[in-house]
Amino acid sequence: MKMITHKQIRNIVALMLLMLLLPLLANHRPLYISTDTASFFPALTGDDILQDGDKTINLQFDDVKVADGLFVIMPLIPWSPGRSDLMNSYAGPFSEQMVLSSGTEETLPFYYRHWLGTDGKGADVLSGILYGFRYSMLIALLAILTGGIPGIILGSVAGYFGNSSIKTTYAHLTAFVISLIY
Numbered sequence: 001m002k003m004i005t006h007k008q009i010r011n012i013v014a015l016m017l018l019m020l021l022l023p024l025l026a027n028h029r030p031l032y033i034s035t036d037t038a039s040f041f042p043a044l045t046g047d048d049i050l051q052d053g054d055k056t057i058n059l060q061f062d063d064v065k066v067a068d069g070l071f072v073i074m075p076l077i078p079w080s081p082g083r084s085d086l087m088n089s090y091a092g093p094f095s096e097q098m099v100l101s102s103g104t105e106e107t108l109p110f111y112y113r114h115w116l117g118t119d120g121k122g123a124d125v126l127s128g129i130l131y132g133f134r135y136s137m138l139i140a141l142l143a144i145l146t147g148g149i150p151g152i153i154l155g156s157v158a159g160y161f162g163n164s165s166i167k168t169t170y171a172h173l174t175a176f177v178i179s180l181i182y
Contacts, residue, residue, distance in 0.1 A: 079124035
């Protein structure tokens with residue numbers, strides 16, 4: 001029987017941590033915003049509208065990266081998977097990526113580039129791949145649990161009773177398998 005090594009366990013733990021912390025890695029909301037009077041964590045709370053006294057910060061429309069009086073920490077990948085950047089539809093990773101700023105087109109700043117490009121709707125490919133990985137891991141975990149728990153129970157029963165206490169015929173076994181299929 002092949003044993004799981006420490007390196008494999010370390011890799012599994014690292015992938016699970018990546019899956020859990022993905023909203024802090026790839027998100028269009030800032031991780032932290034500090035104004036003169038308050039601090040906000042929009043990536044954790046999911047808020048797009050922040051209220052600081054009489055001042056309202058709308059993360060969907062305001063450019064908080066260059067706003068006066070704000071200290072902002074952005075995630076490593078500043079794009080959510082479903083967020084569209086229509087100016088850069090089908091943009092490749094090495095093509096010139098543009099942004100509309102004050103009515104004129106300018107080159108997208110280095111930090112805000114789409115590192116693997118965009119799809120036809122302007123969605124970032126890298127964040128889409130990472131979130132796709134997250135959903136794949138969740139589905140795999142669900143499959144492991146739905147198959148593993150009954151397997152452990154049936155294996156425990158078989159190990160306890162052995163080959164002498166519970167006996168069945170091939171006809172009963174065949175009927176049981178057919179009933180499972182239906």
